[in-house]
Amino acid sequence: MGGASQLRRLRTAYATGTALWGASLLLTVVQGSGSARQTVFQLLILAALLSLLLWTTWQLWHRAEDERGGGRACTDTGAAGGGPPPSPTVPAPFTRAAYEEVRPS
Numbered sequence: 001m002g003g004a005s006q007l008r009r010l011r012t013a014y015a016t017g018t019a020l021w022g023a024s025l026l027l028t029v030v031q032g033s034g035s036a037r038q039t040v041f042q043l044l045i046l047a048a049l050l051s052l053l054l055w056t057t058w059q060l061w062h063r064a065e066d067e068r069g070g071g072r073a074c075t076d077t078g079a080a081g082g083g084p085p086p087s088p089t090v091p092a093p094f095t096r097a098a099y100e101e102v103r104p105s
Contacts, residue, residue: 007059014049014056017049025039
């Protein structure tokens with residue numbers, strides 16, 4: 001569970017950084033005091049923080065899904081005796097002989 005709490009702390013830091021950097025960028029644009037190069041640099045850092053925030057949120061979401069037992073893991077036990085679910089029958093490849101049998105004469 002230590003990994004999840006660390007991800008939560010990172011998510012909080014990324015959310016705070018994103019909010020503060022976004023406010024800084026907005027203030028720079030509204031005041032018109034920054035150059036174009038400074039604005040592009042701020043946009044790049046904001047995009048990096050936002051992508052890290054989304055990544056940590058996605059990781060926490062998948063961890064919660066796995067802990068609940070849903071999502072990617074197969075929880076179906078199949079028949080009453082337990083074990084893996086029965087596999088569906090796979091038809092044999094269609095051969096020329098089989099084609100000859102079903103072809104109308």
